[in-house]
Amino acid sequence: MLELSDSLTLGLPLVMNASVLILAVLGSLLGILIGAIPGLSGTMAMAILIPLTYSMNPQQAFSLLLTTYVAACYGGSLGAILLNMPGTGAAIMTTLDGYPMCKRGEAGKAIGICCIFSFFGGFISALFLAFFSPILARWALELGTYEYFAVAILGLAVISYISPDILKGLIAAAFGLWLSSIGTDSISSFPRYIFGKPELMSGLSFIPVMIGLFGIGEILSSIDKGLSRGKYSSQKITGLIPKLSFLLTQVSTAIRSVIIGIFIGIIPASGPTIASVVSYGMEKRIGRKRDIMGTGAPEGLVAAETANNAGTGAAIVPLITLGIPGDAVTAVLLGALLLHGLRPGPALFIDKPDVVSSFFILLLLGNFLFLIFGLLGSRFFVLALRVPQHILFPIVVAFCFIGSYAVNNSTFDIIILIVFGFIGYIMKKIDMSAAPLVLGFVLGPIVESNLRRALVLSDGNILVFFTRPISGVIIVLSILLLLSPAILRFDYSKLKRRIVGNK
Amino acid sequence: MRKIFLLILMSFLLFTFLFVNAQELKAQGNFPTKEITILCGFSAGGGTDVLTRKLAQNMEIFLGEPVLVVNRPGGGGLVSMKELVVEKPDGYTLGVLLGNQFLQKYLADEVSWIDPLEEVTLIGVFNADAWGIAVQADAPYDTLPEFIDYVKENPNIKVGAGSPGSVYYWAWEALMDMVDIQLNIVPYEGTSLALKAVAGGELTACGAGAPEADSLVRSDLVKMLGISAENRLAAYPDVPTFMEQGVDFVWNTWRSIVGPAGIPEEVSNILVDAVREAFYSEDYQNFVDTQGFGALYLGPEDGMDFYRSQDTLFKSLMKNAGKIREEYK
Numbered sequence: 165m166l167e168l169s170d171s172l173t174l175g176l177p178l179v180m181n182a183s184v185l186i187l188a189v190l191g192s193l194l195g196i197l198i199g200a201i202p203g204l205s206g207t208m209a210m211a212i213l214i215p216l217t218y219s220m221n222p223q224q225a226f227s228l229l230l231t232t233y234v235a236a237c238y239g240g241s242l243g244a245i246l247l248n249m250p251g252t253g254a255a256i257m258t259t260l261d262g263y264p265m266c267k268r269g270e271a272g273k274a275i276g277i278c279c280i281f282s283f284f285g286g287f288i289s290a291l292f293l294a295f296f297s298p299i300l301a302r303w304a305l306e307l308g309t310y311e312y313f314a315v316a317i318l319g320l321a322v323i324s325y326i327s328p329d330i331l332k333g334l335i336a337a338a339f340g341l342w343l344s345s346i347g348t349d350s351i352s353s354f355p356r357y358i359f360g361k362p363e364l365m366s367g368l369s370f371i372p373v374m375i376g377l378f379g380i381g382e383i384l385s386s387i388d389k390g391l392s393r394g395k396y397s398s399q400k401i402t403g404l405i406p407k408l409s410f411l412l413t414q415v416s417t418a419i420r421s422v423i424i425g426i427f428i429g430i431i432p433a434s435g436p437t438i439a440s441v442v443s444y445g446m447e448k449r450i451g452r453k454r455d456i457m458g459t460g461a462p463e464g465l466v467a468a469e470t471a472n473n474a475g476t477g478a479a480i481v482p483l484i485t486l487g488i489p490g491d492a493v494t495a496v497l498l499g500a501l502l503l504h505g506l507r508p509g510p511a512l513f514i515d516k517p518d519v520v521s522s523f524f525i526l527l528l529l530g531n532f533l534f535l536i537f538g539l540l541g542s543r544f545f546v547l548a549l550r551v552p553q554h555i556l557f558p559i560v561v562a563f564c565f566i567g568s569y570a571v572n573n574s575t576f577d578i579i580i581l582i583v584f585g586f587i588g589y590i591m592k593k594i595d596m597s598a599a600p601l602v603l604g605f606v607l608g609p610i611v612e613s614n615l616r617r618a619l620v621l622s623d624g625n626i627l628v629f630f631t632r633p634i635s636g637v638i639i640v641l642s643i644l645l646l647l648s649p650a651i652l653r654f655d656y657s658k659l660k661r662r663i664v665g666n667k
Numbered sequence: 668m669r670k671i672f673l674l675i676l677m678s679f680l681l682f683t684f685l686f687v688n689a690q691e692l693k694a695q696g697n698f699p700t701k702e703i704t705i706l707c708g709f710s711a712g713g714g715t716d717v718l719t720r721k722l723a724q725n726m727e728i729f730l731g732e733p734v735l736v737v738n739r740p741g742g743g744g745l746v747s748m749k750e751l752v753v754e755k756p757d758g759y760t761l762g763v764l765l766g767n768q769f770l771q772k773y774l775a776d777e778v779s780w781i782d783p784l785e786e787v788t789l790i791g792v793f794n795a796d797a798w799g800i801a802v803q804a805d806a807p808y809d810t811l812p813e814f815i816d817y818v819k820e821n822p823n824i825k826v827g828a829g830s831p832g833s834v835y836y837w838a839w840e841a842l843m844d845m846v847d848i849q850l851n852i853v854p855y856e857g858t859s860l861a862l863k864a865v866a867g868g869e870l871t872a873c874g875a876g877a878p879e880a881d882s883l884v885r886s887d888l889v890k891m892l893g894i895s896a897e898n899r900l901a902a903y904p905d906v907p908t909f910m911e912q913g914v915d916f917v918w919n920t921w922r923s924i925v926g927p928a929g930i931p932e933e934v935s936n937i938l939v940d941a942v943r944e945a946f947y948s949e950d951y952q953n954f955v956d957t958q959g960f961g962a963l964y965l966g967p968e969d970g971m972d973f974y975r976s977q978d979t980l981f982k983s984l985m986k987n988a989g990k991i992r993e994e995y996k
Contacts, residue, residue, distance in 0.1 A: 366742055509883055572740050
């Protein structure tokens with residue numbers, strides 16, 4: 165059995181191996197690069213890497229996969245800050261404050277903040293995984309269909325906070341929800357909006373939709389505005405390593421975001437993307453700097469990046485303790501585990517404590533590596549800004565096509581990419597944020613299938629959502645979040661006067 | 668100068684033409700002369716992917732040419748099948764056909780399905796995984812007959828399964844038909860989520876193979892009532908079969924290698940040998956045993972009989988459950 169004190173020592177001999185460490189360095193560099201390049205995503209990296217790991221031993225395979233996984237989650241913020249194109253789905257929220265900071269000439273500062281807080285989130289979450297996974301597993305077991313539904317509702321409730329224009333945000337979210345209904349429904353296997361295309365049976369793929377909206381869409385609208393030759397090239401790269409006094413001002417935001425990130429990350433099917441959205445939305449609701457968020461506030465970066473990286477370690481909790489993959493990336497990790505004869509679950513902690521411990525160490529190592537490479541490399545990342553857009557954009561477009569194709573080896577996904585590129589362009593043109601659309605698209609299937617399943621389980625009794633304690637709390641919280649602007653803006657003095665006046 | 672250039676060009680073209688012809692001649696007598704591609708309809712890292720890659724590795728040894736596995740995930744394998752059936756039937760493009768293609772054929776009419784009985788050349792069935800039942804570890808029943816009695820006394824029992832597009836879902840329907848019980852089937856996105864729901868108390872039971880449930884079994888969260896195979900699995904000798912418990916219920920989800928319809932016999936014979944040799948290779952057998960996959964080999968003829976029996980079975984089950992599309996009602 166894996167004792168608490170052994171969590172991080174038992175696996176050390178397995179990790180202290182030249183090939184494992186070299187693969188960890190490679191994985192980290194590859195992850196940052198793939199994460200940063202708009203178009204290439206962590207999911208794609210995993211899909212390509214996994215067949216390469218078939219001939220490796222478990223430590224080598226996981227060294228490469230885990231470090232790539234966490235580094236890609238950080239790397240996504242680079243594309244978001246420098247180009248307004250999130251490299252990964254989890255970095256969508258990072259664009260909201262990261263790009264305005266870059267335009268203001270604070271790209272270096274933004275990159276430094278993202279690197280440090282990505283590390284903070286990822287590191288704490290990996291520690292949590294290492295020390296508390298048996299406890300977290302028991303807790304994750306308690307969460308079921310009702311709770312998944314409640315969390316998805318919470319995610320939908322924050323939509324109103326992540327869009328500058330509430331009405332347009334809701335329209336985009338509704339569009340996203342509708343898009344998510346394309347494909348075979350998961351409860352009755354009925355095909356919807358398929359039009360005879362077998363490629364649509366599994367629904368629209370997330371990667372080409374996201375890359376189209378944020379990558380191609382952004383490029384089209386830049387062309388529309390007229391290309392610039394390295395507009396921000398004169399920018400000095402300063403403030404890469406934030407001052408301690410600044411870090412201290414972010415502590416409360418970071419801690420809130422870590423908690424949200426871990427909580428949401430544990431829930432299957434949600435993962436880092438939803439974690440960052442909920443965290444950002446919460447920060448915008450209760451944070452001290454809520455009024456300037458969205459205009460280049462560091463708090464926005466801290467909330468988004470801490471939470472999405474906190475989601476990485478947490479997403480591995482249900483995988484390694486119960487054998488349940490939360491998203492596409494952890495599903496790949498599950499495949500890799502099985503292939504090496506490691507069936508995740510409580511039994512793995514008893515049979516192969518050293519192997520489990522080596523995974524924890526690799527995950528921590530992955531976080532350290534991207535912190536080092538991120539801070540060392542940021543000077544070079546910013547050079548992307550000096551590349552004239554007429555050279556940069558064609559390269560990015562090529563990567564968008566490759567990235568969309570490579571996840572499923574599907575030319576159909578390229579068509580989806582192009583269609584959503586135009587949709588993204590039109591949305592930019594009418595000043596509609598695409599983040600709520602992606603959120604609706606991701607949350608739609610979770611809301612739908614868990615609602616339908618819950619109603620089957622409870623024989624149609626809708627009150628169960630409120631009587632189950634965790635789901636009840638989350639749903640009430642969602643309702644409060646939705647209503648709070650109205651409650652807060654209500655003019656109480658008027659009410660008071662009226663009551664007093666009536667006397 | 669120009670004449671010389673033209674001459675060189677012409678002779679070059681002639682040479683290439685002859686060479687290509689020779690290649691084709693060689694191809695007819697001596698299959699294969701280049702790499703073979705297997706389209707796998709599921710993502711890298713999944714069960715179908717790893718098993719197909721292992722088989723391909725061993726086919727390669729027999730054929731002496733590379734056998735590449737290319738992932739074309741989507742539509743529960745349908746995307747890869749649609750692509751396969753329009754390929755040239757020269758034996759260089761193959762695919763992996765799973766039992767669920769027979770379900771898709773009858774499920775709903777939005778997409779034009781492929782008909783495995785008409786549109787493919789069966790090369791060989793190379794795996795069959797047995798369905799089983801997992802329940803809470805402290806449940807008051809240990810065998811399938813005891814569970815059936817419990818269900819008869821306690822109506823509205825909820826059991827988990829994959830979606831109605833998966834072969835395992837229909838095991839419950841088949842069992843209900845056979846032993847005359849009523850169950851409430853709740854679909855989940857995958858067996859692992861359903862297993863977790865059993866362990867967490869949300870469900871009474873769920874359908875799962877022995878390997879999938881193993882980890883939760885050994886941590887005393889769930890127990891297996893049994894599996895619906897003819898024999899116990901080598902990797903899980905403690906899990907009994909339903910046949911031992913006196914319930915004659917067998918249910919598998921299986922995988923086969925197929926090509927487009929109309930592969931010439933001399934080519935398909937070589938491929939059939941390759942799959943059979945790969946299946947019986949020590950490497951593949953070891954892999955199957957250690958990973959807990961079920962080993963089943965059927966050649967083209969036995970396989971086609973099996974295909975037909977599955978087709979009739981699924982059709983009647985879906986008809987009874989009212990989930991079949993209009994034209995078959």
